[in-house]
Amino acid sequence: MDLQQLARLVSDKTGIPWGPRNVERALAAVFVSDNLWEIVHKSDEPLPAVSALVGLLLEEGMLRASSGGISLTEKGKAFCEGLGVFPFEDHTCPSCRGRGLGLDKFKRALECFYEIQRDRPEAAIRYDQGYVTPETTFARIALADERGDLRDKIVIVFGDDDLVALALAMTGLPRRVVVIEIDERIVEFERKAAEKLGLNFEVIMRDARLPLPQELLKRFDTFFTDPPETVEAMRVFVGRGISALKGVGGAGYFGLTRVESSLVKWRSVERLLLDMGVTITDIIHHFNEYVNWGYLEQMKAWELAPVKQFPSKNWYYSSMFRIEVVESVEVPNADVTGRDIYTDSESSTV
Structure with a gap:
């Protein structure tokens, strides 16, 4: 299995467009966190897709789940290293938290x-x-x-x-x-x-x-x-x-x-x-x-x-x-109370 195959499996399951680069980001986050929610945060990928990927990797024996959380198995580490996937690096400024602003x-x-x-x-x-x-x-x-x-x-x-x-x-x-x-x-x-x-x-x-x-x-x-x-x-x-x-x-x-x-x-x-x-x-x-x-x-x-x-x-x-x-455009001001505007295939907090 390679990154392209994993991406296709995730897309088929979730309906979310995914490619090898998306899988790579999620795997890089798995290297540095054992908590699913933090993996989602660090990967910058939609939660339904990351959840689907984690489920697939658990089935393939590349991840293990325990009371301590999620971790790569030796098989999973070898898989990542073979594909040239490296751990996520965080260089965020601890003072401004990356915002570039002081309060x-x-x-x-x-x-x-x-x-x-x-x-x-x-x-x-x-x-x-x-x-x-x-x-x-x-x-x-x-x-x-x-x-x-x-x-x-x-x-x-x-x-x-x-x-x-x-x-x-x-x-x-x-x-x-x-x-x-x-x-x-x-x-x-x-x-x-x-x-x-x-x-x-x-x-x-x-x-x-x-x-x-x-x-x-x-x-x-x-x-x-x-x-x-x-x-x-x-x-x-x-x-x-x-x-x-x-x-x-x-x-x-x-x-x-x-x-x-x-x-x-x-x-x-x-x-x-x-x-x-x-x-x-x-x-x-x-x-x-x-x-x-x-x-x-x-x-x-x-x-x-x-x-x-x-x-x-x-x-x-x-x-x-x-x-x-920058340009005056007449934006619709219609009543949308009868429509569902809150959910789509990528929604996860509703």
């Missing part, structure tokens, strides 16, 4: 945010939620501030289990912050936090799948969103953000993983963005670090996992995209 200027706001977010609602699977670390939330703000997208600007946030709007209001940088959020628990939490801290930002309880009302169209300078990992969800949530922007020069921020998005899907998303009149100015690898959520055993990922083990550390990351409007 010292937000130290007081971050400390306050740490305290206030302790009582935040837990992530709910019905909304495909999963929130990022406090440092990630403020790194998003630092990035947007560095790009000139916050000071005295009007900002809108679509979906806010990450509490970006709360953090933005705490910094005092934007002139106005508006949140569109469907989860009444988060709506109530942010409204109470705003009252307690004396902050001024608007929280609107609304399903983002509904068309944006006229009063929110072409009113904002910057948007933030963190959509589910499907092309259709990107079309809707990022499209809503673009519709809310004033026009050319407006900026948007969102995350896209490799855990639930193959490079083939990335290309589809990038084409979609170009068709909506924007260009990608930044893609920062593994920028967004998500806290392990409590519904792991309810997820499709748990069902797919050939070895049932819990993560030993945070494992779900996404790259941060910054986009900027």
Whole structure:
């Protein structure tokens, strides 16, 4: 068996386009971790595909599973070495975690945010939620501030289990912050936090799948969103953000993983963005670090996992995209509540 054969078997089983290079990345991660979730993270490959590969290697005797996790057998090591597969190497800066940003200027706001977010609602699977670390939330703000997208600007946030709007209001940088959020628990939490801290930002309880009302169209300078990992969800949530922007020069921020998005899907998303009149100015690898959520055993990922083990550390990351409007394009503002925009063959956290 070679890399091409393994890739074909994985593709046949999952429907995810895979080639030898994808298998190689997953094997390189197996060399350095015994935890399935960390292997997915380090390989930068979709979880269903990595799970299928691990299952195949277990059947072939190239991997063994024990209470300690997953490990290569001697047969597996010889197989990898024969194919010229080397262990994954990590050269990430330990200080900035690869983001290239410092948070010292937000130290007081971050400390306050740490305290206030302790009582935040837990992530709910019905909304495909999963929130990022406090440092990630403020790194998003630092990035947007560095790009000139916050000071005295009007900002809108679509979906806010990450509490970006709360953090933005705490910094005092934007002139106005508006949140569109469907989860009444988060709506109530942010409204109470705003009252307690004396902050001024608007929280609107609304399903983002509904068309944006006229009063929110072409009113904002910057948007933030963190959509589910499907092309259709990107079309809707990022499209809503673009519709809310004033026009050319407006900026948007969102995350896209490799855990639930193959490079083939990335290309589809990038084409979609170009068709909506924007260009990608930044893609920062593994920028967004998500806290392990409590519904792991309810997820499709748990069902797919050939070895049932819990993560030993945070494992779900996404790259941060910054986009900027360069051409005015009329983006559809349709009602999509009757469509499933949350799942595809690469989804695993639903």
